[in-house]
Amino acid sequence: MNAPVATWSLFRPSSRLSAIGVSEILKITDLATELKREGRDVIVLGTGEPDFDTPDHIKDAAARAMQAGATKYTALDGTLELKAAIRAKFKRDNGLDFASDEITVAAGAKQILFNAMMATLDAGDEVIIPTPYWVTYADIVLIAGGKPVLVPCEEANGFRLTADDLARSITPRTRWVMLNSPSNPSGAAYAEADYRPLLDVLTAHPHVWLMVDDIYEHIVYDDFRFTTPAAIAPGLRGRILTVNGVSKAYAMTGWRIGYAGGPRALIRAMAVVQSQSTSCPSSISQAAAIAALDGPMDIVTERCRTFEARRDLVVAALNGIDGITCRVPEGAFYTFASCAGLIGRTTPDGARIASDTAFAEYLLRSVGVAVVPGSAFGLAPYFRISYATSTAELEEACRRIAAAAGRLSPGELA
Structure with missing residues (x-):
């Protein structure tokens, strides 16, 4: 036997x-x-997570939502109420106007990145990622069949990508450039003057799209003025995905809500990916995110x-x-x-x-x-x-x- x-x-x-x-x-x-x-x-x-608790007014909003019976499936990529809060946030903080169908919500900013890569990459498509970088960026690209193109960014330049290095890294197979400001792991941030030369390069390469991860937007120091590329390069709005979430600023890592604004064709394609993975984000977490985005910033x-x-x-x-x-x-x-x-x-x-x-x-x-x-x-x-x-x-x-x-x-x- x-x-x-x-x-x-x-x-x-x-x-x-x-x-x-x-x-x-x-x-x-x-x-x-x-x-x-x-x-x-x-x-x-080593933990990339605020040690503070979620503010009480946000937890209270979640409790009220549960008591009101908001415990069912929601719209696939976010409730209209949360999308309205996100639209107001983009307008208030970034000077960006998005329609509801240009907004997507997912179970964390990581899923936003995953949806975008799965929705756009074919085998061998290249994604430029400045290093040092959050390692998940490259792994998501690989899972989606793409090729991460890692571009070292020297400390002498503040760990920021230069226009020359970007231009040298672009090929006919380049699909995306990924930028994170302020950055994990370096804490480096791009001011408007740092972004403009990069955006000039992208203007000359219309086949390349830009994904910006703004998750640390509200954690900046020394009077640093945060900006995001879509706000300073309106001509590129049609190929920029602006990613954000509530995890870091509002100490809501476990609530798993990320969001993004971008071209509606891309947003629709990302919804298809999400529909076959997690479907909608948590209804309770979405109610909490509304309270975070609409609430006081003190x-x-x-x-x-x-x-x-x-x-x-x-x-x-x-x-x-x-x-x-x-x-x-x-x-x-x-x-x-x-x-x-x-x-x-x-x-x-x-x-x-x-x-x-x-x-x-x-x-x-x-x-x-x-x-x-x-x-x-x-x-x-x-x-x-x-x-x-x-x-x-x-x-x-x-x-x-x-x-x-x-x-x-x-x-x-x-």
Whole structure:
């Protein structure tokens, strides 16, 4: 009698997953979790999520919606009421006029990106993504059959894409350029003067569309003036998708509501994709999102000031450590610091710090601080810290990082 075949051995993953692995962020998180289970005191600075709770007026709106029976399916890509709130937001904050059928709502901004890529990419179509970048951008492109074209953006230029680099990266197969401002992971933001040369390049290439991720729009510092490309290049409005959501500014990551405004033909195509995946977003979350977008901004402004104070604390502390330098970010809640000055040094047990990944692992194992290496975001040797955590934890984490760096011995430099 033949031995039974193990069920798992019959599984065959799709070929589209072959180029997509477990992200470095998850690997670091898993290791941090393992160390915590062992009783280690670990400070995790890898989470891209506000540590604040959702404001009460938003939670109250969700409760009222439930009590009123708003618990059924809604229109596929958002209720008319939520679309009205989104239209008002775009007009109020960005000077953009969208009709209802130029607005789409999904289960998070990530699904908006996914819908757009699935609706527009054919096999081999190229998508230009400046690095450092949020890794999900490239993975979504790959799942949709496209080809991510990663363009390194140097710290000397504020981690921003230049017009020359953009022009050199465009080919006849280029379908999209993806921009994120303020950026995850660098916190870099594009002012109007930074955008204009890029928009001039796109004007000369009418086959290329622009997707802008504005999810950190309301988390900016030092009087930085946020703008979005569709507002300053009306001639390109017909090929720009402006993506946003309520996750970051309103501390609503778990509510899963993202939205976008763009050309109605694209919005219709994205609705087809959504209709065969999640269908409509949560009815309760949509009611909460209306309250967020229509409600007062005082608490958002207050929390932004808190983030700014944390940014200043972390940047100053990192720049005080020999071998580490840190640019001051314009927005979001991340620092993206260079550890180039530590590469080649050796740990107390004789191990060589050969990369930013090795440095991140050294920090976690030696002093219990979890950061994400810049190589995970396509640019080394850097590391990302999320300062969306308490001031006390940030102070302690920076003290530990300084102590760990101070214990490294000079070695043979690479």
